[in-house]
Amino acid sequence: MAKIAAKTVFKTILLTSGWAKNIAVEVDDGGIISNISVGETGGIDGIAIPGIANAHSHAFQRAFAGKTEKRGKDGDDFWAWRKVMYSALKDVGPEELRAIAAQLYVEMLKSGYTGVAEFHYLHHQADGTPYENRTAMSDALITAATDTGIDFTLLPVLYMRGDFGEAGVDDDQRPFTNSPDDYSALLQMLQGKCQIGVALHSLRAVPEEIVREINSVSAGGPIHIHIAEQVREVNHCFETHGKRPVEWLLENADVNAAWNLVHATHINADEVAGIAESGATVVLCPTTEANLGDGIFPLENFLKAGGRYAIGSDSHVSVDPREELRLLEYGQRLTLKRRAIAGENPGATLWQGALGAAAMGDALDGIQVGARANIVVLDENSPAIAGCKGDEFLDALVFAGQPSPVRDVMAGGVWRVKDYHHPGEDAIKAAYLSTFNKL
Numbered sequence: 001m002a003k004i005a006a007k008t009v010f011k012t013i014l015l016t017s018g019w020a021k022n023i024a025v026e027v028d029d030g031g032i033i034s035n036i037s038v039g040e041t042g043g044i045d046g047i048a049i050p051g052i053a054n055a056h057s058h059a060f061q062r063a064f065a066g067k068t069e070k071r072g073k074d075g076d077d078f079w080a081w082r083k084v085m086y087s088a089l090k091d092v093g094p095e096e097l098r099a100i101a102a103q104l105y106v107e108m109l110k111s112g113y114t115g116v117a118e119f120h121y122l123h124h125q126a127d128g129t130p131y132e133n134r135t136a137m138s139d140a141l142i143t144a145a146t147d148t149g150i151d152f153t154l155l156p157v158l159y160m161r162g163d164f165g166e167a168g169v170d171d172d173q174r175p176f177t178n179s180p181d182d183y184s185a186l187l188q189m190l191q192g193k194c195q196i197g198v199a200l201h202s203l204r205a206v207p208e209e210i211v212r213e214i215n216s217v218s219a220g221g222p223i224h225i226h227i228a229e230q231v232r233e234v235n236h237c238f239e240t241h242g243k244r245p246v247e248w249l250l251e252n253a254d255v256n257a258a259w260n261l262v263h264a265t266h267i268n269a270d271e272v273a274g275i276a277e278s279g280a281t282v283v284l285c286p287t288t289e290a291n292l293g294d295g296i297f298p299l300e301n302f303l304k305a306g307g308r309y310a311i312g313s314d315s316h317v318s319v320d321p322r323e324e325l326r327l328l329e330y331g332q333r334l335t336l337k338r339r340a341i342a343g344e345n346p347g348a349t350l351w352q353g354a355l356g357a358a359a360m361g362d363a364l365d366g367i368q369v370g371a372r373a374n375i376v377v378l379d380e381n382s383p384a385i386a387g388c389k390g391d392e393f394l395d396a397l398v399f400a401g402q403p404s405p406v407r408d409v410m411a412g413g414v415w416r417v418k419d420y421h422h423p424g425e426d427a428i429k430a431a432y433l434s435t436f437n438k439l
């Protein structure tokens, strides 16, 4: 049983209140920071910063990341990629999913992600037949999270139809589907196994009345939904409802701070203002959005409106918060032809803005009393950050942090990565490779 680091002293640390020296952080048995005190000696070397949540993950896609980069004879886009992804997942059962997820979660921890919100829709066997144990695939993910020690929130996904106005799904979508009753039963069976939220796959995949009522199902936990990722989806929504997806959602659902809108790429000025006002988090996945040719989120206007955001690695073409945040800022620079869009110190602004507690269903972000003890320690002797001070550490980390200076990682009060090494990484990699070779 991994041990909670009851009290750790840090020489240099970024608290929610700002940079500080010689700080002791105490953690309770539940992995929550219970006390922070100043004036301590004997602290560990390095630059301690808050860990970041990976707010959008489909673990099984890790096995196919980078392996779908071939243009077909009719060209390639999101929908062509989705076809390939569907055909690849037919051999992924609970055992395979567990091995893939464990490899992925080790990679996340080593890169500075201390938690993951798993948007889980691969519930059944390839032909749609449920496993005898209906939580088998969820259990595989929970076991991978427990084995690696990453903070974990499971978001079982409701998926009921192929597109707006359709009654059912295509054959290759059968592994994803549940009736509302089966979905409620699944949530019930998962209670107590881990932190859980709810997720609707997208507006196209669930009937409208479900979207309107989802707050009553979520029991106060986080609510996630893919939305406005693709222009075709925006157009279908408009043809069906006479409204754009985010516009429709804001008018028809009780969107509040529990909501997490994944992508929200294609939004106009009213939708930017509406999301910001609702308190919902937008979950941006810049490397996946770039890989799939989705488009560019209007970050500058969203930040001006006071909008909240988190990041996710989604399809896992990158598993590294530095790359997500760098690409997020670079997309803006390339579009607007200016620099430092996110803030005066854009790396520091983005890292601290994207911590993602709300997406996980946690109360507080950052290193403060009451928050999860999720702490990343950067190696101050790494060339990537040498000579920096204060916020410059985060700017250098995000924009030029290679090789990665992420040296130690604490998740939920337990050191999971020490000196660039996760204790389970060799065995987990071996299991992943043997699984992968069978797929």
Ligand SMILES: [Zn+2]
Pocket: 056, 058, 119, 226, 262, 314
């Ligand atoms: Zn996704």
